[in-house]
Amino acid sequence: MAKKKEEKVSSKSKSSSKDKKDKKRKVQESPAGDSPKKKRAKKEDEPQEHIWKWWEEEALEAGIKWRTLEHKGPMLAPEYVRLPKHVKFFYDGKPMDLSEATEEVAGFYARMLEHEYTSMEQFNKNFFKDWKKEMTSHERDVITDLKKCDFRRIAEYYKDESEKRKAMTKEEKQALKAEAEAIQNEYGFCVVDGHKQKIANFRVEPPGLFRGRGQHPKMGKLKKRIRAEDIIINIGKGAQVPKPPKGKWKEVRHDNTVSWLASWTENIMGNVKYVMLNPSSKAKSMKDYQKYEKARELKDHVDKIRKNYSEDFSAREMAIRQRAVALYFIDRLALRAGNEKDEEQADTVGCCSLRLEHLKLSVEHHDEDLNSSQQSIIDNNNSINGDSPLKKVKLESGVQNNDQQSPSKDGQSSPSKNKRYMVEFDFLGKDSIRYQNKVAVEKKVYKNLILFMEGKSPQDDLFDRLTTAVLNKYLNECMDGLTAKVFRTYNASKTLQDELDKRTVPKMTLEEKMLAYNRANRAVAVLCNHQRAPPKTHDKQMENLESKISDKEKALKEAKKEFKKAKKDKDDKNKEKFKKRVATLENQLHKLEIQRKDKSENKTIALGTSKLNYLDPRITIAWCKRYDVPIEKVYNKTQREKFLWAIEMATPDYRF
């Protein structure tokens, strides 16, 4: 199947690039194909009418993002529709009519009533304060206590509405779908340098209550409605400027050094928000490609860089030692750079912003025992070219690096003592995701950490002489364009490549190959600490699987019995029959068991983020081609669109 796609996209024709008007349509791909158009009613086939083979074109000059740009502007959020008269808000037990603005904001809160946000003090405090600002002076006089507010009727109303939507007839749903499609076609695309490109987010964010992650000081604040007057349109000089549905744009500009189509400033954090292109677009794809090329470039420099920072562990200047140790963490543990943050944001950290309270040091005295080194860093570091990232040590909760960990055999150790210098990290990182990891580090690193901590309090910065700017400036001297985040990309992709090499054997079944792939992917997700809340249904899902498995086991047992019986009876016909059945059942059971492993190992690990942002897609595609795994097995439609450039470029022997 992967074949078909290849042909469609294939660019063997050197002539290339002028095939702009390439009208070739999926529908007529194979006149011989015996499935004419019976699938009409089905979802329209992949709409690749035209593929922009930008990789065969000459690049635009540095800093220029486009030559021409046309679009219809963003779609504004629908106007607020008032509640029916009978849907009442109650204050202190009594129904109360609200002004339009007050009612709208009440509705935002009502819709979140089920959510635990509404039980958080900070959220309620912020909400109430902002809500009051929307009230008339009369309302403000009456409504003085959030606890006396009863939003339940409003919440019910919205719930009913969404139930109604779900219960609509087929025709109604169809109509709605058609409408959505029309909107997508109208606003969802733009034209860049003559090529139609999909837009990622053509709808401006609707008003609502701000939901920060973690302990966000601004949670619950009112996110204001964005009007045309707030929006800057960026568009080609010659292009027709879209008309706002109401009012005027804040500004129309023609800046081809940026890639966004529209922008506005959001009122909570004061950040600029942008309308940008979809990942499948040339602009995004090319950046993606360059990102991985940059990471590959690091391969040629990383040995030197590691040697340098190891030497810098003993530098005279404290700032340099700090830089070295921070870099060591970034490199070996795939930590993020860690910019400073202010009090207006959740308290989270990355490498450079670590505080003393985020790490604990300890020395462990181990009997000489090579087995126990399975997850320590030491073996990596002590060997001259230990070049794989440090693995996590299992802490209380984590789902860890799965199968083949040979349990270390205690006891048979020699009496010689072996000191291990341990650092235990525990901090909240991006999105307030907890990073917990205990690793053995080099002695020099350990001694430096003690030095950096001397005379400080827990809330003080570990690296007080270091900022991300300083670090990145240094990195840029090591290699052109090198920054802290390149290490994450590099280590992630390298890990995938190594793990796939290690885990795949040609004779594996497709399912086994997929398990191997997922495990390789998982190793990366663990490295990068990509977590997710365990799906609410996880336990039930596991139960379901278990019962399927035990059913299958029963059936298998039964079949085996029958087989034996037939054999004894010399009943050749049945013998054959049950032999076959046993084989299929065994096969099915095996698949189920693989599924079980996969699912349970995935409980709290999110594979998507690394797949989408850290793993050079060419590694995956080459693996697919080499081991005859259909690309559809690893990448869904959206992902195939995003990685089209890689599908096109990667040969079976591609290596990161």
Next chain:
DNA sequence: AAACTGACTTAGAATCCAGGGC
């Protein structure tokens, strides 16, 4: 050199929806 601003990538949760099992 610190603070600020802007542009862009990376992130997990929420919501949507299709297709497999009954």
Next chain:
DNA sequence: GCCCTGGATTCTAAGTCAGTTT
């Protein structure tokens, strides 16, 4: 044919990092 589950998609917050301003 209907319902439920789980993957796909959407959403937007939260990072990184460079350039500019103070």
